[in-house]
Amino acid sequence: MPDRRTSPPSAGTVVLWDYWRSSASYRVRIALNLAGIAYRTRAVDLLAQDQRSPEHLARNPQGLVPVLEIDGARLTQSLAILDYLEATGRLALRPADPLLQARIEAAVLAIAAEMHPVCNVRILARIEALTGRPEARGEWVRAILTPELQALETMLAGPGPYAFGREITRADLCIVPQLYNARRWEVDLSGMPRLREIDAACGAHPAFIAAHPDRARAAAGGPA
Template identity: 45%
Template sequence: MSDVILYDYWRSSASYRVRIALGLVNIPYQTVPVDLLAGIHKVPDFLKRNPQGLVPTLEIDGIIMTQSVSIIEYLDETRPGQGLLPTDTLARQRVRALSHAIAMDIHPVCNLGVVRHVMDMASAHGDDPDTIRQNWMEKYIGTGLAAFEAMLAKDDNSGDFCHGNRPSMADICLIPQIYNARRWNVSIARFPRIRAIEQSCAAIDAFTNAHPDKCPR
């Protein structure tokens, strides 16, 4: 049994990123499901591991780590040759910019805690919270992916993947966001580069094995 432990929630896009990354660098791990809907991430035992009360939390190399993008960069730095980030400085900047466009711009405003608060405010004002949530997701996921598509088109370094012809941290961030788009009925039909990248990633086991439908709950 692996001594690497991932505290995970199956639908968390941040956890989804780390599952993909662990697969790409061929690191076996144990999964400990953390039920966000039941509030398990807020119990004292979990807060000792992650004071923010968020997933993912990863135990690896004798250390407890949080924050998915930081974890992916750690894996890239400690498992060289896997290509989660390119070696060229400008290429690394591009991959980081694409990754951050999703992980730091789209994802936070569509986070469970944020959306719950929006729904609570909608209810307090007599609005239908489910309608408000759907409109919120369509706006922020749709406009965010439109900007991401434009970022891909702006640079000629895109190949089969977000940057070149091997998957990187940018693809690791993109695929979970596509899952969220479909979950909330946000069409990606107008994003041809994103759809092509999704097809390239679908041919790689690390991406397919990390899909939420394959995760313990």
């Protein structure tokens, strides 16, 4: 008999393994909402190290969330999941213009390749262990994110309300979770009006509202 915790679901059931505060999971929740895909969430408690459990490593050998179970398959890496949803015609987050596509991807990578990986749970735990100072985690995040977000602010100088104009793109799905994370660590966003404009525009959209970490925390059963 298959192990329900480790075997992929039947086609038709969409399950997102996530953590309410995970910004990579937040990207996927927004995407699923935008695509109008009904899904169930299963919480992986990152503070309890559930991501390192044998059950979760069987889902994702990298020991990370999100993991999306869809079409009878199990997908990891939030951007690869967005690619899959686009390739299967469920979502359109890239305009046809190649130049605009390249600019959008540059903004996406500024977050997903430069900012997010070095502020991850495991990195911050290591920084605290190396310094013996819990407050070093916030100092690290602010030192990384402040100049990186300032650069992103300059990259997004074009007209809004969204990151690249009047249509939501992949960039918005990365920006909103990253700003949530930045606020959590008390990064000063006062000199970044364009990023705050994007955040406010997206924050009024039902797909973003339904994906918010507060909702995900409530769905997972309260504070953690």
